């Protein structure tokens with residue numbers, strides 16, 4: 311990675327955008343970072359497809375066919391791919407559905423659950439096909455680095471990214487590593 315701006319792409323799969331919010335929590339350092347990077351596909355740019363990028367940040371696990379497509383697109387286009395947060399690394403909260411049969415979950419939410427007034431399981435053709443389970447991203451594509459936490463602290467993003475911008479391996483301080 312050289313003098314030209316480093317292209318970073320980000321995506322949220324089955325996540326809550328909390329990891330993206332934590333990334334933005336680096337506050338004024340984002341201005342400093344912005345001098346060295348440009349965003350490709352990201353909720354921050356609204357670019358819909360991941361083009362060739364130096365670094366990809368993936369938040370969230372893999373719960374449906376669209377997540378698989380996006381994740382494979384990132385792997386194909388990003389030189390370095392980073393799994394960000396508990397949902398990407400372990401499945402996180404969305405993976406709590408893995409303890410139940412998928413049909414059972416859908417029926418509870420859309421047919422029998424509290425507050426359901428119009429019982430109907432959505433089946434629009436445009437909805438992505440749900441997977442049987444929620445999978446960690448590394449079970450679908452190869453991941454280069456893992457940034458744990460729910461969400462990872464803002465400084466951990468910097469400690470991960472700044473060395474990578476200089477072509478070095480990142481080192482996250484122990485006090486920035488969280489597994490909750």
Ligand code: SF4
Pocket residue numbers: 324325326327328329369370394395396397398402403459460461462
């Ligand atoms: Fe949200 Fe936590 Fe999952 Fe990040 S790891 S997407 S903050 S639930």
